Amino acid sequence: MTTRFFCQPLLIIGVCFCLSSGMQAQMSRTKAAREGAVKGRVVDENHAPVAKAEVYLQDQRLTIKSIRFVETNAAGYFRIDHVAWGMYWVFGRKEDAGYPDQGFAFYNDSRSPKVTLSPSSPVKTVVIRFGPRCGKLAITITDAISGKAIQGALMLRRANDPRKYLGITAWSGPILVPSNTDIEVEVGAKGYDSWPPKTARATEGTIRVKPGEVYSLAVRIKRSNP
């Protein structure tokens, strides 16, 4: 502890500083005994480092808590400290670059790493791989009669794996959608019939986008019969 080196016991102020620093050091040692860290690097589909990507851990247990994001540096490296012992998924995202939140199964191909931290293995190093980049769905929802915009809800589902879906009721701007795969789109709003109608789902509501492509979809929905 270098701080002790600077401690001057003959000075009252220094004594206080020394004690304070000493306490901090003691607390650090205590935390170190209970917490570990996850570090690593984020790379894209071309194995290039991704800077300013957000990385987070997710408990694999009953969770009612917020997500703690850390940001990668210019070389794509990150480090998450003060992590309690346990098993975690390690996810990343950089949505403005077309890389969605891997924590959603809808986007994830199960390639995200899992780590287990313990006193015997307090630090783990992982590589998070992004890609391929998503396309975007720009959707507008309006009342079929009045033409007024409606704040509706979306259900996005992979056509080839319906277990991977994402329900969304609040969003702004285009929504990332996996590229080069068929995505079934369903639109709903309270008091309105969903779109597309069930009888037309085989032919309507499926989109496919290329990486970086923006797919515009204007949906007009009708009020439900009372």
Add this chain to the structure above:
Amino acid sequence: MHISEAPSAPIRITALVSRYIPTRTHSTRFRRRAVGAIICTSIATTLFPVPSVYSQSSTPYPPGGYRIPVHSRTSLPMPSTPSIFPLFIEDGAISSTVTLINSSGLSTYASLSVRNAAGQTWDSRRYPLAPHATVQIAVADLLREMGLNLQYGSIVVSQSSGLHRPSIVGQLTLADRASGFSSYAEEEMAMPGILDSQSLRSVAEAADRSLQLAVSSMSAQVQHVNIRCTRGGVTLNRQETIPPEGQVIVQPCDSPDTSATAAASATAPAALSVTTDGPNGQLAAYGITRHTNASTGNEFIGALQFIDPHSFNSSSLVFSGVSSGTSLTPLNAGEYRSEIALANFAKSAAHIAISVYRTSAADGNQVASNTINTLLPPLSAVQLPLGNLAPQPDQISSVIVTSDIPPGNVFAKIISTADTAPYQLEQLVKDSLDGRNGGSHPWTLADDSSSDLILFNESDSAQPFNIAIEVPGMVEWEKTLTILSHESRTLSIGDLIAQKVADDRGRVIPASAKAGTLLWHTAGPGEGLGRLLIRSPNDLSFHSFSCGQTYVICNGEPLDLGTITVGQQETAFATADYCIDYTGGLQCTGDYGYSGLPQYADWLTSDSNVATVSGSGAQGTIYGISGGIATIDASMYDLFGCVADATGDVGVAPQITGISPSSVYIGSNNVQITISGNGFGTAPSVSLPSGVTIASQSATDSQITLTVNTSYSATIGNGDVSVTASGVASNAETLLVDGPGYMTVNLDTYGPCPGCSTTIERRVSYQIYNVSGTTTNLGNQVISENVSVGTNSCTPAGTPFFNTCAEGRTTSASGTFTDVWSLQSDSLSPSGCGVPINYDHWQMCFNGNPKTFGTLSGYVHTNSININGYVVPPYSNGMSAGTRINP
């Protein structure tokens, strides 16, 4: 006995007492020898419906009502001297009813006893009287209770010994139904006293039938009286002997001489006098005149009022608000034309000036005045036509009769007649310098009756009249009216209620008010006269009260002052107690009459640097100068020379006009705040919201500069800031302690949890906002949760993980965070199991002073998640963007 030496009793316990000031700059024509004896005069014809609220006696009011006035002799009685109705008649044709009114604000009682012509006395009942209450007693019932069979006699009234002044006024109504048509005569209660003389006088209008006169003795000795009637130039004298406390009834103008001269004079007006050889003030007299309507043959009676000529203070007689034309006459009745009967008892001729003052009721302007001059020979009586004194319906006329001979020698009576019933109305006369400056009258609106106060200022200058309308248990309505010289004015109580006319304090009489008491007074004698007229459109009833009292200011009531701010003005009202004092204002004390507004007051302040005050009457205007407390004094006075003080403290509060900035952020230090305003003085004390402390302060009278620290323990939200200067606190202005106050939904998503196929996960991104609606200071802040969960129904049952302050989880740079709710495993059973979330308080950690900015509740199941009632799936049930979550 000298009245001014009578012991004065404590009437009301108040902080302030009145004092007598011998002289005032205000002129007074009132002579100190003036009497203030109570007289109740009234006029009534036909039925007067007395509401039950007045009738506190078990005796119902008889058919009939108050009618023709009878001025009993005025006198200066001893407080304990009983009063007397000189004549009652119960002969089968005429019946009598006594009405007693407690004109004081004190509870009392009256006792009635009956005397016959021989002077025998029968004690009778005691009648309790609440303040301002009225009781009516049918004399027939009274006689029946006593087992008496009397046709004539007198009634003596004694009041509670607890009252120190005669506070009970009364009248006796004679109802004549002999001809099948009812007519009425009113008889006032007389209060003889040792300061009265040995004479009584009256004037009778012309009548076609004999008049009757009753003379009653109050003496324990035999009295020999001479009764004189002068009519048509013929004078008749009768000598009668009255036994102790006895009575004689005579027809003084009927002569045994049946000559043509005597017969011709039978229809002329008459001058009547009664003189005794007994002690002073031991007689009372009352008479009735008898008439026949020429066209219908209906008979009716009139009244003769006898007054001690020595009781007059002036040679001017006043008739206030004459009933004439269709003005102040019975509703739905005919048109009345007026005449005046005049009698001169002096041995010299009198020059008489009859001045008529006509006022437009619409605007109070005097529209006309004219004077009739006549010469009245010595020892004579005449009757002159006055015509219609109110040619327009909205006009009111009052009359002043002035003579050039000493007071008490000229008597007058105004009679107004119509061709239909009621055939005759008689107008009361008052001495212009009557010592009574007020009245107390019961009013009613029952049976569609109208109650109108008629006021007349007989003086040569404008005068304030104090009006108080009391409705028991409801309101005391007070107003001071200024009435111009010789102006007559009516005040309709029905209109006041219907038009919601506010009094001087902004109060109105409730619409439900149907009866009560009306009181009025002027500041001194000779300033004005008034009477209350009650009329019904249904039965031609016509009832006039003009009971008079002397009201002197006797107590000031504390001023009810609040707190004003610097630069603000407040209207204050001084209130005084007025006592009934028949001594003419020599003592400034008496029995409590009522509380009202003073006409005159000098307003003073103890510290004009704190507050100034201005005003000349009941209303004072206080103006705040600087923070502090000043004592305001209203020195109230009347024109009798009585003074009372009303005082109170007014707090002048400093005023805050602005605070800049208007908010401080929680946890901030060394923030400078400027409080603008005035009246701060040099050492103000500033009160700030809890948790906001002053590090330094400087102040001028108009600005305070503070450096403040706001701890994390402060309460987020609006708090009050006030400044106290010289012990008085300012208005409170708002200072916002800003901080996280709520959050809104940015993104609400759900899908399978990582690695899951069936169990779902819900992620919601929230934006935190300050209570001010901004997002400043919310980025990179440590947040945590205070969570309460129920029993986990899953197997295996896991313990939920949530954020703690120690964990150091922070918001994003823009103040957002993403919350994840999920059971995170497909390996749970049974299907759909989960855990209820009782509450999930999201908080800023704030160094151990957590502040909740959003509260969630719901449940987490494997297949559905409920947040604040938004249950997904289905996907469309999620929270919309912008959904607000409060703490």
